[in-house]
Amino acid sequence: MPQSVVLSLRLVRALVLARWLVPLALGGSSLVVLAYLCLATPALADHPLALAGLLILALVGPLLLFLVFNRLVHELRSLATIERARLKQQRQLTLLNTVGAAVNQSLDLDTVLQRALDSTLDVLNLETGEVRLIENGALRIRRTRGLSAEFVSDENTVPLGYCICGKAAQRGALIAVSDLERLPAFRSSRCACEGLRTIVAVPVSNTHQVLGVIHVGSPTPRLLDADERALLTALGQHIGAAIEKAQLHAELGALNQQLETRVSERTRELTATQQELERKASELQAVLAAERSIEEKTRAHIAHDLHDGVQQLIVGALFETQAARDALTRQPDRAAAHLTTTQDLLRSIELEMRRTIYQLRPLALDEHGLVPALRECTARFERLAHIPCAIHSEGIPGRLKAEIEVAVFRIIQEALNNIEQYAQATRVELLLRFAPSQLLVQIQDNGIGFDVNAVHAQPKAHLGLIGMQERAAGIGGALEIASRPGGGTCIRLVVPLEG
Template identity: 30%
Template sequence: MSEQVWPRRLTVAPYVLLAALVVVTVAIKRDQPRSLAVDLVLCALVGLWKLGMFTLRPAWRTRHRPMAVFIAGFVLLLAVLVVRDPWFGFLTPAGYFYTFILLQWPGELIGIGAVAVIAGWAQSYDIPKTTVLGLLGCAAVIGVNVAGMCLAAWVGQRSEQLSQQRQEAVDALTETNRRLEAILAENAGLHEQLLTQAREAGITDERQRMAREIHDTIAQGLTGIVTQLQAAEHAADWRRHVTAAVGLARESLTEARRSVHALRPQALQSATLSEAIADVVRRWSALHGIDGQLTTTGTPRVVTPETESTLLRATQEALANVAKYAQAGRVGVTLSYLEREVALDVRDDGVGFDPSHRTTSAGGGFGLVAMRQRVEALNGTLEIESEPGSGTAISARVPTPGAPA
């Protein structure tokens, strides 16, 4: 425990009070030299005791045994002074002060009780103590002092214990929060590492699959074509080799188209974009019990596989966000074939959200970011309109360069 620092006024005040009582004693007992001399000697002992045990020993103030000795000596000298002259009872506040601050519980209670007895004796100095009634009155005054001060000491001790318990609880909660934050930060780092590894593993697997696909189909087909054409250069029946090369070329082209189509969403492999979106809306509506309708406007036409895949994925993401966050009762999906672009609009009557906060009820986390990246990769635009209580509208527009002018 570090050395306790005391305000100077609390250190000096008892000396000032003692000096004032010395002046009072001299004024009252100036015609009693012997008694006055004894009082002055006792006052000097009190001052020297305080000076040697407390004022000049700041390092002792946190050591309980030296402070117990100091307070015991101070209370004993104070008791002698009060018995001789009751006005020295004005020095008892210093005794309370030292006892409250310097003694540990329950020793503090004993010190407080002793000082209270001295204070009560001083307060009952004018009560005659030669009769039973007088003795009872004196005992009552002392009892009130002891009970009141001991109760105050108990209340103070209890308050200190409660304060310490609250502080320990706050410290424990702070430490728990710190550890939780550290764990969350570590988990976030591990999650990011896992995502990175998963993406890298997915990319590697896809590259290996495509490499095998190209090797087993297109590369082998091209090798066969080269072989047939080389054979045709030196063969009399070169037409047979050319015919075989043409056949291999057609087979390789078919395999190449099959590989490209294998990269498209399953829903688009055997259906048009409108049919695929209609099927997604129908299945989503049946799954979540929310009324969902698709409306197709304009004249449907063939668009690039990338455009079809992007708009289908946008529909799936928008509907997933509605199911998770919107609390909607109805959803309308509109697929519009415009003059130079294809537009997809998804509107719901849900709770809405603030678009500036990407983690709110629209679920604008990675889903909306990925949707925007897909659309913008095709030079398209993605717009989000929403406000709390007014539903949400998501509009994706993708240009179609091959559209008629």
């Protein structure tokens, strides 16, 4: 007990004793003095009023002194009571601050829960208890002290409203049982089997909800007073705030981890995308370079054909027309023969020009559409490659956009060129299936086939196939290549069509 309270109590006891002894001593002394005066001064007997006044003074003085002492005793007792209340409140506040400091030293939830349990047990001077948190609508044990493993296993999860701790959590109010033996409903409870008689369930809450319960007990009966109940209720609120902060910190940590994971995944995706774009750009540059090379070769080939074919035929035709002109004056019968030879040369020039123009762009594609142009292309393929090529058309082969027809034609043309050069096939089948929403093209051969994975691993070595895929992507289509060594090849092209 504080020294100030001890001194106050001692002073009160001294004043209680003095308020009787001092007035009695004063009154007795006054009466003795009055008696002495009466004996020593016989004349006082002739003055009764003076004698009465002295008697009143002898009695009133001790009475007034008694009243003063009595008032002092009352005031000191009030001060002692106030001091005890102040000290008790100060002790409770100190306990709350101590508990608050203990549970707020860490942001780890399990550490906070253990310190909360230890602090509550220390406040009540107990050794047995548990902390439960509400998870999925039930109270689950998170931390214990002094409880058996069987109790923890059997009572790990308790529904809200069940038993004392469940009722405290459901109501959000402290429940204290001083002696379980006096409650028949709880005599066979798991707490009673654990040897506990006093049970205190303190709800742990924040400003808007109950988070859990601190459940402590004692093997001996104990009655909590109102101050202890108020202290435990405030303690539950303090601990609730600390638990909420720890939970928020854990959630924040989880969110940060998720964010870091997503950022890492997104970074990997962006890196992979960048690498894919760089690979595509490299492939595209290679395809463009190959196309430019093909264009230059085509131009050179056309120039060579024009020089060696068309130009020679034109020169021959000029000589024949000049010979026919000379023959008209000298040998008229030979002029007709020279003109016939000139006509033959001009027809050869026309055929050579058609062949050259076809290499640049088939006229049938512009004049008649995709299917007739492909029939002409496959016929030319059969004539040059000596490989039968069957073409099948399903649906209504309407006219398509020019860029789609050109891209599809070039893809099929490139596929036929590859078959002629590499496939060693003896049969080719070309299927075109027209639908309102898409065009399906399938080119299949019975050649030697190849390893598709090897093509994807070394795209620069197979620019023809890469070019076909780029053309398909350019019109919004998808090109699939299925092949295996010794099993032929099937190229499947799907092109979406606008309604």
